[in-house]
Amino acid sequence: MRNTPDDILFWLKTAxxxxxxxxxxxxxxxxxAARQHLEKLAAEGLVEHVTTRAGVGRPRQVWSLTGxxxxxxPDTHAQMTVDLIEAVREEFGAEGLDRLVTRREQATAEAYGxxxxxxxxxxxxxxxxxxxxxxxxxxxxxxxxxDGTYLLIENHCxxxxxxxxxxxxxxxxxxxxxxxxxxxxxxxxxHVLDGAxxxxxxxTGG
Numbered sequence: 001m002r003n004t005p006d007d008i009l010f011w012l013k014t015a016x017x018x019x020x021x022x023x024x025x026x027x028x029x030x031x032x033a034a035r036q037h038l039e040k041l042a043a044e045g046l047v048e049h050v051t052t053r054a055g056v057g058r059p060r061q062v063w064s065l066t067g068x069x070x071x072x073x074p075d076t077h078a079q080m081t082v083d084l085i086e087a088v089r090e091e092f093g094a095e096g097l098d099r100l101v102t103r104r105e106q107a108t109a110e111a112y113g114x115x116x117x118x119x120x121x122x123x124x125x126x127x128x129x130x131x132x133x134x135x136x137x138x139x140x141x142x143x144x145x146x147d148g149t150y151l152l153i154e155n156h157c158x159x160x161x162x163x164x165x166x167x168x169x170x171x172x173x174x175x176x177x178x179x180x181x182x183x184x185x186x187x188x189x190x191h192v193l194d195g196a197x198x199x200x201x202x203x204t205g206g
Contacts (some may be wrong), residue, residue, distance in 0.1 A: 008023060008037055008047075009047075013065060014141075016198075018062065018063055020060070041069075046068055047065060047069060048066050073139075082162060085097065085162060088100055101166065105172035105175060116128045116180055122150070126150060126203070129181070138155070140154045142203075149203060149204045151202060152201040154200070156198075167193065187202045188202075189201065
């Protein structure tokens with residue numbers, strides 16, 4: 001990993017809040033060098049920290065992205081999309097908007113279904129699904145948990161403004177994952193619209 005400000009921002013976006021020492025380890029530099037990078041980003045209003053104390057020893061600084069930094073990961077065509085959603089709602093009502101969301105979900109499911117294929121291996125389908133989602137800007141990844149379940153993670157939502165204006169998009173996303181990964185059971189465990197830094201889904205069975 002290159003020791004540039006963009007690298008730090010990207011890592012904090014995908015990994016979440018981290019101590020100075022963890023940032024240094026990720027960059028392959030000394031703690032002092034990492035702190036200098038972080039303090040420069042803080043001066044630009046891109047990162048902030050809270051000080052924590054755990055047991056004996058010096059307090060630790062835990063760094064995270066600010067709202068200004070989050071804005072550097074774009075919400076694709078945010079205002080235009082919100083305006084279109086409101087126009088559809090005014091012209092056709094809530095039912096018309098629901099039909100539009102359902103149509104989009106069906107078209108996406110067909111396209112994703114072709115890309116995932118009929119492979120019964122859940123891990124292969126997760127790999128293909130996260131590759132598709134990452135190509136669309138969701139910064140998606142998956143991992144196997146110690147209990148044998150899987151966690152599907154989306155570190156960024158490029159349609160966040162649209163989802164906030166019409167939460168049918170979030171419902172459709174959960175339904176889509178459930179269809180694509182069946183017979184595994186998919187449940188949402190973290191949600192950006194609830195204040196989480198990312199969306200995450202527990203995938204069980206399959």
